[in-house]
Amino acid sequence: MRKVPPEEYLTKGLYTTLGDYQISSVDGVNLMAEEESKPVLVRERLDVCELDRARMSLLNPALIAQKMAERTIDENAKPLIEMAMKEGIETVWDRFEMQQPPCKYCEAGISCSRCTMGPCRIIPPHRIRGVCGADADLIVSRNLLDTIATGSAAHSDHGRDIVETLYLVGTGKTTDYGIADPDKLRLIAKEYGIETAGKSAHELAATVGSAMLEEYGMVKNTLQFLNRAPKATREMWDKLGISPRGIDREVVDCMHRIQMGVGADYVNILLQGLRCSLSDGWGGSMMGTDVSDVLFGTPTIKSSRINLGVLREDHVNIAVHGHNPVLSEMVVKAVADPELVALARKNGAKGINLVGLCCTGSELLMRKGVPMTGNHLNQELVITTGALEAMIVDYQCIFPSLPRTASCFHTLIISTSAKATIPGSYFFDFTPDKGFLTAKAIVRMAVENFKNRNPKRVLIPGTPVPLMTGFSNEAIKNALGGSFKPLIDLIAAGKIRGAVGIVGCNNPHVKHDYGHVTLSKALIKKNILCVETGCAAIASAKAGLLMPDAAALAGDDLRAVCEALKIPPVLHMGSCVDNSRILVLAAELGNALNVPIHKLPIAGAAPEWYSQKAVSIGAYFVASGVYTVLGVMPHISGSSAVVSLLTEGLKGAVNANFAVEPDPVKAADLIAAHIEKKRTGLGI
Numbered sequence: 001m002r003k004v005p006p007e008e009y010l011t012k013g014l015y016t017t018l019g020d021y022q023i024s025s026v027d028g029v030n031l032m033a034e035e036e037s038k039p040v041l042v043r044e045r046l047d048v049c050e051l052d053r054a055r056m057s058l059l060n061p062a063l064i065a066q067k068m069a070e071r072t073i074d075e076n077a078k079p080l081i082e083m084a085m086k087e088g089i090e091t092v093w094d095r096f097e098m099q100q101p102p103c104k105y106c107e108a109g110i111s112c113s114r115c116t117m118g119p120c121r122i123i124p125p126h127r128i129r130g131v132c133g134a135d136a137d138l139i140v141s142r143n144l145l146d147t148i149a150t151g152s153a154a155h156s157d158h159g160r161d162i163v164e165t166l167y168l169v170g171t172g173k174t175t176d177y178g179i180a181d182p183d184k185l186r187l188i189a190k191e192y193g194i195e196t197a198g199k200s201a202h203e204l205a206a207t208v209g210s211a212m213l214e215e216y217g218m219v220k221n222t223l224q225f226l227n228r229a230p231k232a233t234r235e236m237w238d239k240l241g242i243s244p245r246g247i248d249r250e251v252v253d254c255m256h257r258i259q260m261g262v263g264a265d266y267v268n269i270l271l272q273g274l275r276c277s278l279s280d281g282w283g284g285s286m287m288g289t290d291v292s293d294v295l296f297g298t299p300t301i302k303s304s305r306i307n308l309g310v311l312r313e314d315h316v317n318i319a320v321h322g323h324n325p326v327l328s329e330m331v332v333k334a335v336a337d338p339e340l341v342a343l344a345r346k347n348g349a350k351g352i353n354l355v356g357l358c359c360t361g362s363e364l365l366m367r368k369g370v371p372m373t374g375n376h377l378n379q380e381l382v383i384t385t386g387a388l389e390a391m392i393v394d395y396q397c398i399f400p401s402l403p404r405t406a407s408c409f410h411t412l413i414i415s416t417s418a419k420a421t422i423p424g425s426y427f428f429d430f431t432p433d434k435g436f437l438t439a440k441a442i443v444r445m446a447v448e449n450f451k452n453r454n455p456k457r458v459l460i461p462g463t464p465v466p467l468m469t470g471f472s473n474e475a476i477k478n479a480l481g482g483s484f485k486p487l488i489d490l491i492a493a494g495k496i497r498g499a500v501g502i503v504g505c506n507n508p509h510v511k512h513d514y515g516h517v518t519l520s521k522a523l524i525k526k527n528i529l530c531v532e533t534g535c536a537a538i539a540s541a542k543a544g545l546l547m548p549d550a551a552a553l554a555g556d557d558l559r560a561v562c563e564a565l566k567i568p569p570v571l572h573m574g575s576c577v578d579n580s581r582i583l584v585l586a587a588e589l590g591n592a593l594n595v596p597i598h599k600l601p602i603a604g605a606a607p608e609w610y611s612q613k614a615v616s617i618g619a620y621f622v623a624s625g626v627y628t629v630l631g632v633m634p635h636i637s638g639s640s641a642v643v644s645l646l647t648e649g650l651k652g653a654v655n656a657n658f659a660v661e662p663d664p665v666k667a668a669d670l671i672a673a674h675i676e677k678k679r680t681g682l683g684i
């Protein structure tokens, strides 16, 4: 295949169209099947595999066995990790090893390259200020604010895409999507003070969509959903001056403060971090969750299956990876299209098997029961099964290296967001106005690719684990008979000591899934209910904790509750934007008891977090009054002032703080002690 020189790449526009380069088929795949939606090869098709694999020397089998055991507790992942090492297919763990040891200045957060007077590092005792005069406290806090703003922007921009879709549905600019939960839309409209009488769901969609889009700007100067929080919590924010004003505004304010010569006081900088995170949790993410429920349905309790074993040898396998249900919901529709199913059969497959990965997988799992392959560190392994025809990605948490992994197999990586084009992927410009047509073209490409699969290279390990999902607040209330009162009574009676939101990612710093599963098990043993989202929930699911029979692992009281209600001791509440469901749950408990969130016997934990988004989540948990324990140390150790503010000082401001504890068993002890203290405070 002809390589595209960069100058040509630039002059021909952002993408190299397949037409320009006469690539009408790759490995026999007809890429021009759909007239309306044509894929575009981003830059060039990667074919680095042979070279790379030759470069990786043959490892001794004992070392392979040792690494396999050290890297994960996911039994289905192990055979694939082993195969990848034997065949020299690079994975995240190999790259992690190659990055060791890390730069100690970056790790401590005391390097700065914000401007060209630098880059600067703080090296005590003499080099204690950057060229501009910034000291360690300022450099660390600016770096942290940058991280929070990035995470908040990612969540909130995802929320914007969902809200925009609602608006397009309401104004008739797309007919591919409908209003799946008009009742929820009406409730939201009322919260916004919008008259609902006599209005159709579509009219309301337009009005609510427009009102929500306004909250991204700065005319209104407040966010509607902040009013869901208990009054005392809102007063705390106002007093501290951290009530968010507008979603985009808070992100821009952060970026302004970290420009050289603006923010100079680390306390002021970190407070803005809290404000920006609140605009994510109670703003962008909460809109993302609620509007996704309106468009695609509020999750109800249902069953499904999980792990790499959900791939099927005799089916066309398609994985959706990323975060945005606007794409994945259309793919769900497309894989059921009779024409495409017939095409799959014509190509020799028994049908089309759609599976999820990471948060977009959680969205589909919660609402549709679509089976799930795994979490963040499973993403390359899904490809190495050799049974995946296409991985369709949107944005966030997608390894840029996926096309390299795919080049060792027949798998196509299909990117769909103009924000996240990936060299070596086939790009479809996915927009809601022609969502279904594009999804169909993508699925057709995957189906046609089935004949390129090499059956000799297929390795689908093990059998899937069953799970129970769909625990939206609405579904939990339903299961409890219509309100949270029975839950409150159980907590008051001490049958459930409290609840913990376990959230966040995988990170090669931690043995894959070990942090999540160990912490969850330790907490349920102490009669503490776990509510989980994102990759944490997926880890627990793979370990069987999302099944009612996992109650056998819980303490006696929690076990009895789970058995009576026929629910698991670990509840799956959704993707990472759905951490807003945990905020709403906390708010509703606080409102019912008429106390601020910080007085509740609840906590948060992120045992394996990696992402900037996770920092924003942790920050809005703490800013909302939820004590939060991290399993991975953020890059802040270079400033004892910042560390002490986050782990102690914040108690005086938001009545909550961060703790860092890499050992999940010890983290469970910290959390249990905190919950008991809060129970005493409430007199229960």
Ligand code: XCC
Residues within 6 Å of the ligand: 323, 358, 359, 375, 376, 396, 397, 503, 504, 505, 506, 534, 535, 536, 575, 576, 610, 611, 613, 614
């Ligand atoms: Fe990404 Fe959301 Fe983290 Fe998983 S948990 S690694 S952010 S997919 Ni959200």
Ligand code: SF4
Residues within 6 Å of the ligand: 112, 113, 114, 115, 116, 117, 118, 119, 120, 130, 131, 132, 133, 134, 139, 260
């Ligand atoms: Fe150095 Fe200050 Fe520039 Fe950072 S902002 S690179 S500390 S001079």
